[in-house]
Amino acid sequence: MDKSLWKKIEPLLIACEELPKEDVLDYLNSQTNDQELIERVLHYLNFSNQSNTIFSSIIGEAVQSSIELSEEGIPKKVGPYSIIEKIARGGMGTVYLAQRDDDIYDKKVVIKIVNGILSEQHKYRFQQERKILAKLQHQNIAQIIDGGSVDSGQHYLIMEYVEGIRIDRYCDKNDLSIEQRIKLFKQVAEAARYAHRNLIVHRDIKPSNILVDNSGNAKLLDFGIAKILNPEEEMDLGLTRTHMRLMTPEYASPEQVKGEDITLLSDVYSLGALLYELIVGAAPIVITSSSPAEIERTICETTPVRLRTSLKRQDSNRVIDKKLINSSLVKDLDNILLKALRKEPENRYETVKLFIDDLDNLLNNKPVTASPISKLYLASKFIKRNLWQSLLAGVSATAIAGLISIQYISNKKLQQEKEEAETQAEISRQTANYFSKLIESADPEFFQGREITVREALDQSVDELLATDELNGKIKSRLLHMLGRVYRNRNNPEKSLPLQAKAIELREAHDDGKPSYQLGQMYGEYGDNLRQLNRYDLAPEAFEKSIAILEQLTDDLSIKERANTYNNSGIVYSHIGNYQRAKEVLEYAIELTPEPTGQKSSYYFNYARNFLFQKKLKLAQEFYQKSYDLKLDIYGPLQRRTLNTLYGMALTEYELGNYKKAKNQMELTLTERIKMFGDDNSIVESTRSFLMLMHAKLDEWEQAETIFKRLRNKAFDEDFKLVENSNLPRMATYIEIKNDKELALNYWSLQLDYLQANQPHRTRSIHIAYYNKLRLLHELKKSHELTVLDKAFFQTVKDYYPKDSLEVARINYLEAQYLNRVDSELTNSILKALNSEIIDDFKKSLFASQPELN
Amino acid sequence: MNKEVTQLFNQWQSGDQAVQEQLSQLIYQELHRLASFYMQKENQGHTLQATAIVNEVYIQLNNQNLNVNNRQHLFALVSNMMRRYLVNHAKTKLTQKRGGDWSKVEINSEVDGQQLNLEQLLDFDEALDELAKIDERKAQIIEQRYFGGRELEEIAIAFDISESTLHRDIKMAKIWLMEKMS
Structure with missing residues (x-):
């Protein structure tokens, strides 16, 4: 194709991209008479909806394949050793079996070649560490023999070759009893104890790192390797959480997954996990997620299932004698394991020796030092979950x-x-x-x-x-x-x-x-369930039925239930933009409920939010304050519900233009919510999204931009396909503050498409997205006439909301702009029509981008 | 960062060999980030696999006589190196599979699937060359985005265009390329 033809096609293609399918042909005919050109554009349009990820997958595949290829290049010789074969590729490097050429001794060795090139500084450290490790000589530790670097710059370690099978498989294959398993485990613990005396931490004790040979001798592999093979841990290549990827989370201690200091006590934990696995056949904590945050939480918060319970659950092919389940052996062993596996390092055995001693006590029928964990401790763990x-x-x-x-x-x-x-x-x-x-x-x-x-x-x-x-x-x-x-x-x-x-x-x-209380309650809960499912179209009917039934009953229980239904229906009415009915029912709810109660504070909260949605900010402020004062009394500061109100207050301050105050409140909310829900949570992200806007308004671009990137990465996959829509309105608003109206328009259009396709009953949200889309189209002077649909939208809004509402005022103003009929008289009359509660400062910004409030 | 890199390059070009180590480290990081970009959605343990590929590109890069003016230039260079590396790889691999090296012929369906994708990579490469002839900017953007794994902002800054223009460029380039490859 020649350049000039493409130059003709491209602008038409861009324009058609944004048009509804049925308008494309008309548009093209209006732009050109060149039928061949039109054909071409239509042909190209066929490709606009094809899979977006095709390039990523082509390249990803090539990357994958090239890695495999690079592995085919097995070195023939490393130092004085000839490679016999490749044994494995692990997380840290590639492992080969090799043999010394010069017959000095004919023992086979294992060579580990590190994947990666080290800097000078790390080369030095690698050599130092290797020398220290070479000094570890113990019958239960695989000896490190030598090390160096190959031509291409990669480093290697040469280690003793151990012929044997994995410790867990060895136990099962030989049907070892509990006592025999403990004795075998003690060999491993002794090896760790020896290394600890030399101040060397293993860091990665797990079944696959322990081999048992024919004579029943266990050998621990890879001592300290995790550290020297993982220079990145301190190097920070910009890859966060590298440490997570280089260990096996099932056996890693909480401090290890959190990236905190690793000590000798981390090995105590991993040894505990190993013993648990040898006895039960499964790791003490089962990891099902691959998300680092989730893994961290699981490791740090899950208490291992008690031994007795696990043993009962065991598959029938395991041979632990069922009679033993209730024995004191199992009870004591349980206490020992829980002590080794305590989350807080200071509560574990202080040394591996003490751990071993307690196992000896157990085997010799002496009392063990590990006592049952107190009920209070367990209860506090339990409640946390x-x-x-x-x-x-x-x-x-x-x-x-x-x-x-x-x-x-x-x-x-x-x-x-x-x-x-x-x-x-x-x-x-x-x-x-x-x-x-x-x-x-x-x-x-x-x-x-x-x-x-x-x-x-x-x-x-x-x-x-x-x-x-x-x-x-x-x-x-x-x-x-x-x-x-x-x-x-x-x-x-x-x-x-x-x-x-x-x-x-x-x-x-x-x-x-x-009328019965039960039926009223059932309707109320049914309505609330519909609300959770975003069925805002059906929920009101269920609520009204519940109310109609409960109104006929005068007992306390029914009245309380009715207040609750009023409140839940109020939330729905706010979200569908029926502010009048929302106000009414929330007032009933407040009226029916005595003070001070938690319920009442929630009802005030929803009442205030209904005002916030209408931008009646003074009223929103007043009732958020009431809710907040009550919550402070009832729940205390920084509690989950108290924070909900603080969040609402921050949004109100934002709308009022008090950005600094808003930011302080929102920051506090965010910090506490992260503690409560973890960093990777939708509530936390939406809190962040508002904080982003506040930063932006305060010209704190760096912070704002950081949040924006985070949100964008969550919202889109690598081909900018939308995967998560909930924060799009704030992102759009932010982009508009940055003055990229075109991109803001894209975001609002995406949000609108998403809602219409997936949550068609979120009426208010849809209206907001639609309004912003049309507003931006106009501001960008897109050669875009109002379509029939757009005109219908104007009318929908006018019919849907009361005459004096913000929504109608805005839509009238926008329509006038489109029709080129804006004059000061119109503007004034619109402003006058608006409720006087809307404060003056706000009126100025009334027609600018509005983030959707939650 | 930008200033720092430019300074390093200047020092290097003025003959200060001591900065080479530092600069190499930087390039190495760049490549590493890039390789993990394509690995990140996969399982754990890929970090170091990514390192393997980086090593090879790095060694190639190191053997070249680098003439880099600034960080943007470095990005462009790295993306291009990555592209060339992958294309070479695909060609080698396909030659082997087609019997160029009889000892390595493998027959199973998985390999066939991979082969198809490697062929697509070559088509992609050719189409990208064609695109460069009629719209060089778009071709470069695609190269940096897909072979360089660059962030959108960085690309927008490098080409001095708005993000919405960038989105549009990518969209148009994709349509063009897909049509070409079909």
């Missing part, structure tokens, strides 16, 4: 029956009517019976001592419960409702929804028009 995760981890399935009964019993206490109480007792009894029967019949393994998880129990019970004829409608409805609630609490609203719907159906048939 999510309750449901703990349940999942191993609470027996019968617990679910118990759990549901407990909810009935507590409801029973609140129920005043005698008849109802009797029914409740009957429900409790039937529930327990029903679930135990269900569980026993559902899983034959139950009888073999394996405890099934809550998840399994739940999933199995749902279908059967739906199908059963054994229970009457009222009880069945109740059980379904409870199961639905359990799924909701476990963050699975999709699964909960049909159960709730069925529960309502059964209960409605039973009630036959008579």
Whole structure:
């Protein structure tokens, strides 16, 4: 193709890219009569939607393949050794089997060639470390013989070749008893103890680093190698968390995954993990994620499952004598392991020797020094974790029956009517019976001592419960409702929804028009579940039904429930832009609720937010303050709920133009939320997104830009395909502050497309994205006439919101701009139409980019 | 960073061999970052595999008589080296597979899939050359983005264009290239 033709095609292509498909042909015909050119453009357009990642995958594949190729180039000789074969490629380098040429001794050796070229400084360190390691001479440590560098500059180590099999496989293959396993492990511990006396830390003790030969002698490989082969740890090549990738997280201590100082006590932890694995057949902490943050959290927060529990769960092909499970041997060993595996280094055995001594005590039937960990300690660990995760981890399935009964019993206490109480007792009894029967019949393994998880129990019970004829409608409805609630609490609203719907159906048939607290509550929870699922179109109806039922009841419980439903519906009404109904129901909620209660502080919070959405900032300020004062009293500062209000206050200050104050509040919120939820969390990211805007307004570009890049990396994959939309509005606003309106327009368009396709009922968010898109199109003077759709959008907004709303004012103004009919009179009349509560300063910025507030 | 690099180059060009070590380190880091760019989405343990490829490019680069004016130039050079390295690799590998070196012929379906992609790389390379003839800037942008793994901001700054122009350039270049390769 020649250059001039492409020059003609390109601008047309760019324009067509942004047009809806059906408008393309008309547009092209309006631009040119050259049919051949039009054909060409259309041909190119075919390629615009093809897979975006094709180039990355072509190149990625070539990179991968070239790595394999570079490995084919096995060196023939290293120093005086001839390579026999490649044994393995590990995380640190490539491993070869080799033999000395000159018959000085005919022992085979292992050569490890480090992947990477070291700087002068690191070469020196490498040599020093190698010399130290060469001094380690112990029957249970694979000897380092020599080292140096090959022609291409890579370094190598020559080590004793150990013929043997991995320690864990050795144990299983030879059916070793618990005592034999402990004795074998002691050899490894002795090796570590010897090295520790020379102040050398292994750093990577794990089953694959320990080989046992035919005579039962264990050898620990790669002593200290992790350190000398990993110069990057201190070099910082701009690759964060290198240390994570160079160790095996299952056996790594908390301080190691956190990148803190590694000490002799880190080896104590890894030894504990090794022994645990040899006894149980699985690592004490199972890692299922590959995200560094997640791994770190798992290692630092999960308590290993008690030995007894693990042994019970074991596969039948493992040979630990079941009779031993309740023995004192297992109990003491459990205490020993938990001591070695303590998260805090200072609580572990102070030395490997003490660890070994305690194992000797155990083997000699003497009392061990490791005492059971106090209940208080365990409780504090337990509370730190999510309750449901703990349940999942191993609470027996019968617990679910118990759990549901407990909810009935507590409801029973609140129920005043005698008849109802009797029914409740009957429900409790039937529930327990029903679930135990269900569980026993559902899983034959139950009888073999394996405890099934809550998840399994739940999933199995749902279908059967739906199908059963054994229970009457009222009880069945109740059980379904409870199961639905359990799924909701476990963050699975999709699964909960049909159960709730069925529960309502059964209960409605039973009630036959008579108002009941239960039905009101079911509708309320159903509505709230719809809210969680973004079904803002259906939720209001459910809420209104709940309200209509509960209004007929005057007992305390029903009133409280009604206030709760008012509140939840208020949240939905705010989000769909029905601020008037939101205000009304939230006022009812506040009215019905006594002070000081946590509920009331939340209702104030939602009430204030409803004002914030309408930019009635003075009112938002007033009620956020009320919520905040209450929360300070009830929960204290820096608590989760208190921070929610602080966040709202920061947003209000931002809108008021008090950027400094806003930033301080938002920074505090962010810091505390990171502590609470971890760094990699959607709430944390959206907090960050607002902080970015505040930084930008304060001209703190460096901080703002750092956040922006972070958010952008989360939002898009490497081919800028959208993967996460939630912070797009703030990113768009930020880009506009930076004055790149064109890119801002892209972001708003993406957001609009995403919402329309995936969350079509987030009405308010859609209106905001659409408004900003049209506004920017106009400001950029895109040769873009209003389409029929755009005109319809103007009308939609005018019909949807009250006449004196911000939304209508903005849309009128924009429409006037499009039609070239803006004059000062119009502007003034629009401003006048707006509620006087909108403060003057704000009016100025009224028509500029508006980040969507959350 | 930019200033620092320019200074290093100036010193080097004025005959100060002592800075070579420092500069090499820098180039090495660049290459390392780039290789991990294509590895990052994969499993752990890839860091050092990435290092293997970097070593080879680095050795090539080191043997060249470097004449680099600034950091932007360095980026461009590294991207181009990477491209040439991968293209050479693909050619070698394909020759072997086609029987150029009989001892290494392997037959299994996995290799066939890989071969297809290596051929695509050669097509990509050719198409990119063609693109350079009609729109050099776009070709360079694609080279730096895909072979150099450069951040978008950096590319925008290097070419002194806005990010939205950059997005558009990439989009147009992709369409053009895909059409060419189809």
